[in-house]
Amino acid sequence: MRRLTILAGALALMVSVVAEGRLYRWTDENGQVHYGDKPPLSQPRKGVSELGSSGAVRKSPETLTEEERLLQEEEARQANEQRRRDRALLQSFSRPAEVDLLRDRQVEAIQAVIQTNKIRRKNAQTKLERLIKTGEYYTRQKKLLPADLQTDIALARKEIDDIDRDTLKREDEIAEVKKRAHLDKQRLIELQGDPY
Structure with a gap:
């Protein structure tokens, strides 16, 4: 009842x-x-x-296909990520000019690594040239190059290649830092509603 x-x-x-x-x-x-x-x-x-x-x-509730559901989830994830980045921008910078200062500091640090790479490459190149001259001596004497000399020459060439690759990577990093700073500065201006 x-x-x-x-x-x-x-x-x-x-x-x-x-x-x-x-x-x-x-x-x-x-x-x-x-x-x-x-x-x-x-x-x-x-x-x-x-x-x-x-x-x-x-x-009735709309039924979504798996693709539509995944798309909605991805859009929600991107929106959450944008909100997180916006909060971080507003908490980190009070003026757009501060974004430029941070960018300049980051670029200087990367350029210091590039400068170190130039010195390392010069030293590695000098070492390689010395090893090649030693190899030429053996060739003029019609002797076989010692295995350790061949190994040292190969290692010196690899070191130069590694330094060159790292330098290119660092140059790409500089471009990425500048691009990110430009976008962050534009977004900060939008969020603050202040042209400068």
């Missing part, structure tokens, strides 16, 4: 809510079906359906 009274009360509540406005139905993460005059704030396990005045489903 008590169940019947509760059921009748729930139906009466539903009818009064539906008569006044909208009624929503959803299933929570525990599988319980809920009704209310407002949709839930948190995302339910099963979508929210809007019921008409007769209690029939007027608007």
